Amino acid sequence: MVIFAFFALQSSVFRSLSGVANWLDPASTLGIMAVAVALLMIGGHFDLSAGVMTGTTALTVGIVAVEFEQHIWLAIAVALVVALAIGFLNGWLVTRTGLPSFIITLGTFLMLQGLNLGLTKLFTGTVTAAGIAGAAGYGSAEWVFASRLEIAGVEFRVAVLWWVLATALATWVLLRTRFGNWVFATGGDEVAARNVGVPARRTTITLFMTTATAAWFVGVTLAVRLTSVQANTGIGQELIYIVAAVIGGCLLTGGFGSAVGASLGALIFGMTQLGIVYLRWDADWFYFFLGVMLLLAVLANRLVRRYAEAARR
C-alpha cells in the first residue's frame, strides 16, 4: 500500500491503468512462482532449482516443438512430465536423506543449469531455442498462456488472471483442506506431525512437485510469449521467489506464512521494479530497495515467531 501510494504520487504513468497493467505483468509470473514457493517454505523447505526449472521447461517446449517438430501441446505435456520428475526427485532426495533441502536443490539447480546449456547446444547448435511461434497448435497455446485481456481499453496479460487463480487456490488448499493442515504441521515440527499420523514425507514430496508444476506453468508462459528461449533463462530467479515469499510473511524456519502474503510480496516486487523506471531513477537502486524490504520483512517475521513462542516454557 505504502509503496503503491509512494510511486503513484510521484508518477502519473504509474497510477494510470496502462501503468498498472505494466507493473502487474512482471508481478504475475513471479507471483505464480512465489505462491508455490511459499507453500513449500511453510512446509519447511527451500527449492533453489525453482528458477532454473522455468528455463528447463521453457527449453523443453522449444526443443520438442521445433527441433522434433511436434505439436506444441505435446511439447507442453513433455515439459510437465520433466518438471514433475524433477520435483519428485527433489522431494524424494530430501525426505530420504534428511539433508537440508537447501543443499539438495542447490545440487539440482547446478545440474539443471548445466543440462539446460548442454542440451540446448546439442539440439539447436546455439544457446537459444527459437521459432516456437511456427510450431503446430501455437495459436491455442498462445490463447491459454499469452493472450491479452482488454479491460476498460487497457490490455492485461492473461498471466495476471492465472496468478489470481493460483493465489486463490493455494489459499483454499492451505486453510481449508487436510493437506493444508499437514503442510503447516510438517513445517512446524515434522517429528511431532509424524507422531500424530501426518504423512509428512508424502506432504513434502507433493510440495516439491507443486513448485515444479508452477515452474512448468511459468516456463511454458515464457516460451509461448517470447517464442524463443535463452539457455540461461530463470537463473537467479529462485532467490527472488524466496524474497517475495519472505516479504509476504513466510518464516524461513517453516510452519508459518500465507499464499496471499507471497502474492503481495510479488506485487511489491513488480511495483518497485517498474516504479523506479517510471521515476527515471537509476535502476541500480532497485536491488538496494529490495534488500531493505527483505530485512524489514525478516525483522517483522521474527516478532511473529517471538509472540507465538513467548509462553512456550
Place this chain on the structure above:
Amino acid sequence: MTDAVRGSGAAPLLELRGVGKDFGSVIALDGISTTVRAGEVTCVLGDNGAGKSTLIKVLAGVHPPDRGEVLLDGAPVSFGAPRDALDAGIATVYQDLAMIPLMAIWRNFFLGAEPTRGRGPFRRFDSATAKETTRRELLAMGIDIRDPDQPVGTLSGGERQSVAIARAVHFGARVLILDEPTSALGVKQAGIVLRYISQARDRGVGVVFITHNPHHAHPVGDRFLLLGRGRSLGDFAKGEVSVEEITRLMAGGAELAELTTELERSPSPES
C-alpha cells in the same frame, strides 16, 4: 457409571502379569504386575533409569514384551505397532506432546485426523465442526480457552498438557498413558494438570500416570506401582502406602537414610 466399573468384580481395563523386557543382555524390565481400571489412576513411580520409559513403550506398543502378559479387558493382547495400541484405545501423551506451537489450537486438536466434508476435489477440512468440537471438548475438561484460533505456542505448559489430554480423550482413549506430564512444570501449573488428570478419570478413562514425584502422584492415584532398576518395588492400592513410604522406597530405603546422615554430618569439619 464410574462407580459400577470400579467394582472389584469386573475385569480390569488393562492388566500386566509378570511383564519383562530385555535389550540384549540388559534386563530393562522384569516381573512387573499391576492393574489399570476404568475411572482410576494408576501411578508409575520411579527414579531415573527405573524402567518407566520402557514400561510406557511396552504399553504403547513400541516394544513387545519378552516375558509375561498384557491383558486388555481380561484377554491377552500383543501389539505389533503403536497404531495397534491406539486402535485398542490406549493413547499415549508423550512429554513433547506432538503439538505444533505455531498452529491454532483447533488445528492441532484434529491434526492427522481432520474431519472433512464434501467429496472429490471439493473435499475440505470442516473447520466449523473442528473449532466447535475443540471448544466443547476442552470445556468438558474444564479448560476455558479464550479463543481456539490462538496458536498453541501462546498457551502455558499446563494448558498445553491439558489440550493433549483432552485430544486423547476425544479420540476414544480408554487408557491414557501420561509420560511425566508434570515434570517440566512449576507448582501451580502442575496442580492444573493434576486437576485435568482427575477430570479424565471421572469421565471413565483408565489413566497411567508416570512420574518421579510422589507428591504429584499421591493425591490423584488409586494405585501405585513403584519401579527400581527395572523391577517392581511394590504395587499398592490407595491407603496402603503414604507419601513418605513411597519416597523412601523409590530412593532405595537404606541408601537414603545413609545419605541423610552423611549430609547432616558434612558441615562439621568446617566449624
